[in-house]
Amino acid sequence: MSHTPVVPVLTIDGPSGSGKGTVSALVAERLGWRLLDSGALYRAVGYAAGAAGLDLSDVEAVTRCAQETKIQFRAAGDGGGTRVIVNGHDATDELRTETAGAAASAIASMPSVREALVALQLGFRRAPGLVADGRDMGTVIFPDAAHKVFLTASAAERAKRRYKQLKEKGLNVTLGGLQREIEARDSRDASRAVAPLKPAEDAVLVDTTGMDIDEVVAKVLAVVQS
Numbered sequence: 001m002s003h004t005p006v007v008p009v010l011t012i013d014g015p016s017g018s019g020k021g022t023v024s025a026l027v028a029e030r031l032g033w034r035l036l037d038s039g040a041l042y043r044a045v046g047y048a049a050g051a052a053g054l055d056l057s058d059v060e061a062v063t064r065c066a067q068e069t070k071i072q073f074r075a076a077g078d079g080g081g082t083r084v085i086v087n088g089h090d091a092t093d094e095l096r097t098e099t100a101g102a103a104a105s106a107i108a109s110m111p112s113v114r115e116a117l118v119a120l121q122l123g124f125r126r127a128p129g130l131v132a133d134g135r136d137m138g139t140v141i142f143p144d145a146a147h148k149v150f151l152t153a154s155a156a157e158r159a160k161r162r163y164k165q166l167k168e169k170g171l172n173v174t175l176g177g178l179q180r181e182i183e184a185r186d187s188r189d190a191s192r193a194v195a196p197l198k199p200a201e202d203a204v205l206v207d208t209t210g211m212d213i214d215e216v217v218a219k220v221l222a223v224v225q226s
């Protein structure tokens with residue numbers, strides 16, 4: 001009797017600035033698995049809605065936008081990371097801004113928008129395996145994942161990391177402003193009614209405060225191998 005083998009999934013959930021994005025990309029590379037950056041999908045929809053001049057609180061219009069927006073991930077090659085193409089436009093740089101993050105967080109609280117992105121996310125589960133980075137990967141999208149990690153770090157540490165990243169890109173930000181934005185976004189993401197930010201019951205919690213990226217990657221790989 002033959003049966004289709006289950007494609008293994010590692011979910012990495014956590015708040016913004018917990019190091020999720022970098023860790024997920026490195027772990028996916030080490031395992032040779034695919035990567036789903038689900039935050040980029042919400043950012044892309046927020047961006048597309050803004051570009052179309054939609055009112056971000058108009059649930060019907062934003063849901064239609066989520067259903068219709070064409071989002072593609074393209075490898076930039078030579079360690080250049082992944083480019084995100086939204087409706088044919090390379091929006092990678094715009095999607096990284098705090099404005100895009102805030103727009104994503106706002107539209108991500110709409111159940112119909114989340115629903116519109118489910119099939120797209122499930123489609124990333126292809127052999128030999130998937131690393132899924134987000135907020136609800138282990139709780140809602142891939143509840144049957146074999147490996148689940150929840151990364152955290154103090155808000156102060158996350159603000160510091162974000163500050164460094166954004167400063168390196170030449171953006172004009174303040175540490176205090178970033179920490180306030182991070183705390184506001186955390187509380188909105190954690191308190192929303194659908195798919196709130198919370199660890200799956202079977203997730204391994206990793207507090208990355210004071211840890212460097214290599215240590216976190218080693219810890220996450222150990223979870224997969226255990």
Ligand code: DC
Nearest residue numbers: 016038039042104105108134135136
């Ligand atoms: O991971 P990120 O910062 O790129 O995510 C941007 C926003 O998208 C975040 O504030 C919450 C939302 N999001 C979500 O609701 N569910 C996910 N799986 C990923 C992101």
